[in-house]
Amino acid sequence: MQVPLLDLKIQYRALKNEIEPKIKDICDRQYFILGPDVASFEEKTAEYCGTAYAVGCASGSDAIVLALMALDVKRDVEVLTTPYTFFATAGAIARICAVPVFLDIDPVTYNLDPKKLRAFLTETAEKRDDGVYSKKTGRRIGAILPVHLYGQTADMEQILSIAEEYGIPVIEDAAQSIGAMDGKLKKKAGNMGKIGCFSFFPSKNLGAFGDGGALSTNDSTIANRLKSLRMHGESTRYHHNEVGFNSRLDALQAAVLEIKLKYLDGWTAGRQKNAAYYNKAFEKAGCDGILATPKAVNGNHHIYNQYILRVKDRDKLVDYLRENNIGCAIYYPVPLHLQKCFEYLGYREGRFPEAEKAANETIALPIYSELTTEQKDAVIQAILNFYR
Numbered sequence: 328m329q330v331p332l333l334d335l336k337i338q339y340r341a342l343k344n345e346i347e348p349k350i351k352d353i354c355d356r357q358y359f360i361l362g363p364d365v366a367s368f369e370e371k372t373a374e375y376c377g378t379a380y381a382v383g384c385a386s387g388s389d390a391i392v393l394a395l396m397a398l399d400v401k402r403d404v405e406v407l408t409t410p411y412t413f414f415a416t417a418g419a420i421a422r423i424c425a426v427p428v429f430l431d432i433d434p435v436t437y438n439l440d441p442k443k444l445r446a447f448l449t450e451t452a453e454k455r456d457d458g459v460y461s462k463k464t465g466r467r468i469g470a471i472l473p474v475h476l477y478g479q480t481a482d483m484e485q486i487l488s489i490a491e492e493y494g495i496p497v498i499e500d501a502a503q504s505i506g507a508m509d510g511k512l513k514k515k516a517g518n519m520g521k522i523g524c525f526s527f528f529p530s531k532n533l534g535a536f537g538d539g540g541a542l543s544t545n546d547s548t549i550a551n552r553l554k555s556l557r558m559h560g561e562s563t564r565y566h567h568n569e570v571g572f573n574s575r576l577d578a579l580q581a582a583v584l585e586i587k588l589k590y591l592d593g594w595t596a597g598r599q600k601n602a603a604y605y606n607k608a609f610e611k612a613g614c615d616g617i618l619a620t621p622k623a624v625n626g627n628h629h630i631y632n633q634y635i636l637r638v639k640d641r642d643k644l645v646d647y648l649r650e651n652n653i654g655c656a657i658y659y660p661v662p663l664h665l666q667k668c669f670e671y672l673g674y675r676e677g678r679f680p681e682a683e684k685a686a687n688e689t690i691a692l693p694i695y696s697e698l699t700t701e702q703k704d705a706v707i708q709a710i711l712n713f714y715r
Contacts, residue, residue, distance in 0.1 A: 328705040330693050332654030333530055337697040338594075342586060349582045359578050368581035369541070371588055372525075376505070377518045378543040380550035383576030384557050387502040387526020390540040391419035393574060394498045394522040395470065397552045400425050404469035405461060407447065407495075409439045410664040410674075411682035412474040415526075416500050417663045426466060427672065429664045431679040433482070435622055437635070437689075439473040440681070441485035448493055459493050471497045475504035475516050477658075478532070478598075478632035479623060483519045484511045502526035502540075503632040505533050506595050510626025517543035522553075527584055532598070532632045533591050539580040597696025598631040601703060605634060605692065608707045617714050633658060634694035639714075641688050647713045653706055656691045 339346075353364060365383050373381035384390050400406060402424040408416055410429035417427040430443040452468060453460050459468045471490050473481040483499075490497045497520035501507070504516040505525050517523025527539035544550050555561055560571035606620045619637040623629035635658070638644055648655045662682040664674035676683065692706055 328701065329652040330654055330698075330702045330705050332656055332691070332693050333695055334697065335529060335534070337695075342590075345586050346583055349586065350579060353578050353582055360575055362578050364578035364585070365576050365581040368576075368585040368588075371585055372541055373543060375588060375591075376515050376523065376543045378523070379545045380543065380547065382542045382544075382550055382553040382557065383581060384540045384542065384553075385574040385576060386538040387524060387528065387540040388415040388419055389557075389572075389574040390502075390524035390526070390542050391415060391472070391498070391500060392422055392572075393553055393556050394524050394542055395419060395423055395425065396556050396571070397549050398470055398496050398498065398521060400469040403466055405464070405466045406470045406472050407444065407468065408472040408500075409474050409476075409682070410662040410679050411437060411659065411685055412476055412500070412663065413502070413659065414663065414666070415502070416472065416474055417669065420472070421669075425469065426464075427663070427669070428468075429672075429674065429679060429682075431681045432685065434681045434685070436479055436481070436624055437476045437685055438479065438481035439486065441482050441489060444471065444486060445489050448489065452493055454493070459495055468493075468495055471495050472500055473497070473520075474500040474502075475507055477621070477635050478504050478507055478630040479621075479627050480504060480507050480509040480516055480519075482625070483509050483514075487512075487519060496521040499523040501543075502528075503531065504630060505531075506591055506628075507630045508628035510624075510628065518545070521546065522549060527580065532594060532630055533584065533587055535580040536583050537580055539576050539584065540574075541576070594696045595630045597698075598634075598694050599629070601694050601696065601698055602629075602631045602634050604700075604703055605707065608703075609710075612707075612711055614711075614714070618710070631694050633691045635689050635691055636710075637685070637688045638690055639688075641690055644710070644713055645690060648709055651709050653709045654693050658689065658691055660686055662686045 369381045405426045406420045420427045433440040499520040501516035507516045523543040525541045527535040556571035557574040560567045560569040562568045
């Protein structure tokens with residue numbers, strides 16, 4: 328049996344009778360950039376996330392850039408983040424000539440470890456009248472950027488407490504986690520830091536028909552600045568108070584996303600059901616010591632944008648699954664501190680052992696809500712066969 332890692336065609340067939348008339352309506356109206364469709368989606372997104380405002384933009388990568396700019400993170404300002412995530416997190420920091428500073432991850436959640444954050448700031452941070460600075464580099468520390476990786480929120484209670492102690496703003500990279508909820512704070516991803524950043528890349532749990540992104544905030548001043556920055560820093564038509572860039576969500580993507588948003592919680596429930604099915608099967612098979620299933624900690628509402636196993640002989644398992652027509656993927660084989668483009672930061676192999684271990688041991692399995700029981704059983708059996 329062939330089991331793709333992701334099958335977006337199933338979802339499209341279920342929604343095409345809603346989506347196609349809406350696309351035709353927009354084409355008939357010829358209003359493609361921002362406008363009422365984007366405004367409507369922004370309103371629905373803010374309501375869904377529990378925030379006062381949401382601002383659409385062109386991609387999840389741009390969302391992080393816009394968030395950093397809105398908080399005045401500039402050249403040579405340091406941003407504390409994780410080395411184990413998609414490139415865009417650190418790429419956005421470097422794109423505005425700020426400096427990514429990596430801290431290791433929690434081995435269970437794969438998210439930024441708050442203990443590492445506290446240890447770093449205790450050793451390094453120095454409060455001054457105009458901000459927090461690194462005693463080692465002399466640079467200002469402008470933001471903390473945790474990632475809610477794979478669909479589970481980082482330990483935001485601890486991260487926010489540390490951030491408040493030092494007076495450093497927090498930006499949430501929630502690209503993979505719209506709808507995820509922090510079990511301790513009882514708040515959704517994007518509603519805990521100063522700004523939340525979302526991606527609607529087609530493979531995400533809420534995916535557009537192309538690139539798209541959004542930001543969430545409870546601060547009206549920040550929301551207005553984000554809207555200006557996504558329009559080249561425009562204040563009023565053809566008047567610019569600062570330099571922004573072009574990062575507008577288009578009406579077609581907004582319309583598709585608004586339709587899909589109605590179904591997101593149902594899809595999440597399906598993903599959670601599939602994750603529980605996998606977990607139970609691997610537990611029943613006695614796979615301890617061979618593989619570790621993902622765990623939702625602290626009562627978190629894990630939305631399983633990816634289902635990640637930690638396994639022995641990962642690369643051989645990947646080859647075996649692909650030979651047997653089972654879709655799988657490696658997220659992320661090279662942690663960010665070991666990427667060639669970040670050599671200038673001076674990190675070396677061994678600096679972040681948990682991130683490096685995760686990069687060598689994890690594999691993603693099919694988890695989309697439309698998976699059949701037969702498909703899930705085929706995935707499970709293929710893995711068990713490999714380890715026999």
